Amino acid sequence: MGLLVLEDVRKTFHNGELEEEILKGISLSLQPGEVTALVGASGSGKSTLLTIAAGLQSTSEGVVQFNGENLSAMKPEQVRKLRASQFGFVFQFAHLVPFLTVEEQLLVMLDVAEFKLRKAEKKEKVHQLLQLIDMGHRKHAYPSVLSGGEKQRVAIARAIIHEPKVLFADEPTASLDSKKSKEVMALIHDLTKRLNISTLMVTHDEEMLVYTDRFIRMMDGKIV
Amino acid sequence: MNMAWKEIVKNKVRFLILGSIIFLVSLLTFIISGLANGLSQDNASLIKDLPNGTFYMAEEVNNSFPLSRIDKPLLKEITEEHPEAVAFSIQMGFIHDESDQQQSIAFVAATDSSLFKQVNPGEIILDRSLTEKEIKIGDKLTNSQFAGTWGVKRFVDQKKYSHAPVAYISLEDYEAIYQTNTMQLVFIPGDDISQEYAGLHSFSKNDFLKSLPSYSAEQTSLNMIVWFLIVISGMLFAIFFYMMNVQKIDMYGILKAIGVKTSTLFQMMWTQMLVITCIALAISVMCSQLFAVLAPEGMPFHLTLSSVGKLAIIFVVIGLIGATLSGLQIKRIEPLQAIQQGGK
Ligand SMILES: Nc1ncnc2c1ncn2[C@@H]1O[C@H](COP(=O)(O)OP(=O)(O)O)[C@@H](O)[C@H]1O
Numbered sequence A: 001m002g003l004l005v006l007e008d009v010r011k012t013f014h015n016g017e018l019e020e021e022i023l024k025g026i027s028l029s030l031q032p033g034e035v036t037a038l039v040g041a042s043g044s045g046k047s048t049l050l051t052i053a054a055g056l057q058s059t060s061e062g063v064v065q066f067n068g069e070n071l072s073a074m075k076p077e078q079v080r081k082l083r084a085s086q087f088g089f090v091f092q093f094a095h096l097v098p099f100l101t102v103e104e105q106l107l108v109m110l111d112v113a114e115f116k117l118r119k120a121e122k123k124e125k126v127h128q129l130l131q132l133i134d135m136g137h138r139k140h141a142y143p144s145v146l147s148g149g150e151k152q153r154v155a156i157a158r159a160i161i162h163e164p165k166v167l168f169a170d171e172p173t174a175s176l177d178s179k180k181s182k183e184v185m186a187l188i189h190d191l192t193k194r195l196n197i198s199t200l201m202v203t204h205d206e207e208m209l210v211y212t213d214r215f216i217r218m219m220d221g222k223i224v
Numbered sequence B: 001m002n003m004a005w006k007e008i009v010k011n012k013v014r015f016l017i018l019g020s021i022i023f024l025v026s027l028l029t030f031i032i033s034g035l036a037n038g039l040s041q042d043n044a045s046l047i048k049d050l051p052n053g054t055f056y057m058a059e060e061v062n063n064s065f066p067l068s069r070i071d072k073p074l075l076k077e078i079t080e081e082h083p084e085a086v087a088f089s090i091q092m093g094f095i096h097d098e099s100d101q102q103q104s105i106a107f108v109a110a111t112d113s114s115l116f117k118q119v120n121p122g123e124i125i126l127d128r129s130l131t132e133k134e135i136k137i138g139d140k141l142t143n144s145q146f147a148g149t150w151g152v153k154r155f156v157d158q159k160k161y162s163h164a165p166v167a168y169i170s171l172e173d174y175e176a177i178y179q180t181n182t183m184q185l186v187f188i189p190g191d192d193i194s195q196e197y198a199g200l201h202s203f204s205k206n207d208f209l210k211s212l213p214s215y216s217a218e219q220t221s222l223n224m225i226v227w228f229l230i231v232i233s234g235m236l237f238a239i240f241f242y243m244m245n246v247q248k249i250d251m252y253g254i255l256k257a258i259g260v261k262t263s264t265l266f267q268m269m270w271t272q273m274l275v276i277t278c279i280a281l282a283i284s285v286m287c288s289q290l291f292a293v294l295a296p297e298g299m300p301f302h303l304t305l306s307s308v309g310k311l312a313i314i315f316v317v318i319g320l321i322g323a324t325l326s327g328l329q330i331k332r333i334e335p336l337q338a339i340q341q342g343g344k
């Protein structure tokens, strides 16, 4: 039994008269210390599945369980708290806060997760993580002066600084060149092992699968 | 971590521009309000400075008191019931000073009462503004309708009517000029006088002020400008934060996705609004007080700290409303939207 379990998840979107079932009964389970990749053609429902697993939208049928608790039975505020303290997110674009330095981005995340540490301890924690991802020298830089790869590394750091149990990444390398992509993938893989996180990642680049522990191929809303 | 302040510091220019506009609009508001207040003093301090009470004038004159006549028997009846009641008349006129300069003034004559300055025949008490026209205590003044002369007895502060300095004269001298000893108005001081007299129309102090034609015209238009400026400043906040928020929709979506509370985002906006407004208002309050000191002589300008304070509070409240209205869009942002836009 994994930490995050999806059982027979279905999602139907209504476009006016039209009903379209995008997810047609998906079951999967994420294990700590493992990177699970979702691959498949564009439009096959990967992002929909990831956001449902992360509690960002609800299922039409089926359940998502985190630590044995059903997400659809929770109040929105509880789901928000769960996302803030137990989940981390990386997206195709880093989406850093433009007016905060690298260090401040991570400090904010610690506040959001309501991490109980003194200010100096928080700073030390941020410092260590930035050293770990090789961004220590960019601590006081603003996002506008960082390269795409650097931004994405900071986004990854923001996603894990609060020691989440699950990391969700939706095409985190899609905006990067091949060399930078490999670095970012290696970093996610390495952090997953080191911090014993359960990582769920969407990628369309099969070359990146070497950095994952297992992959799930989707087609038309089903696992194949 | 104070994100609100960090954003202000990082985007100094933007917030500085907003702050300067708020500063200018509020300063203009304060100055116009000071002018409205000053003009109202200049126009009617004679009436405004009376205590609360009830004014009576003849019913048939259609609210135009210069035509009003309070009949002697009725006046007697009123004063027997209310010994503190005072009958008085105001007439616009001219005096000639010793160098034969003509000065426009408002003659005021009243029955015995501490609410109006009392003078003997041949004496006159003037508003202090006439000292600027080189009139001194003891000067002899004349009027073309008046056979005798008046000796200036003393000056009093801030007694104006219809933008003219008030000149208190005796009932006898009043009769000599205007050939009548019936007064135009009766005033009964006191908060709870609601008595009606046959043939007389009663006014509260405010209603009486409003019945003065130039007074309400002046005050209404100036107060309208003040309110327009306040509304404009509220709209400025709404527009400014609307534009700021539109640029940040993606960021807000992501922040919501990673678990930031919507209320935190609102607090951020309110903090910024308050910081900018309070700084701008503080400077503009100081400038308006400076203006009050430096305002040219003769410019009717009267601005108390308490009225500036009230306006400042209204500015803050309107700013909050403006920012909040435009912030409602933050509430509607779905975290998903931003992520999916990013993914495409
Ligand atoms: N909110 C929505 N409303 C309607 N259709 C949607 C919505 N979200 C996704 N879809 C549709 O679901 C399908 C799968 O989308 P998505 O999960 O983003 O695919 P992928 O990430 O695999 O490219 C697409 O056809 C998309 O248009």
Ligand SMILES: [Mg+2]
Pocket: A046, A047, A048, A170, A202, B343
């Ligand atoms: Mg997708």
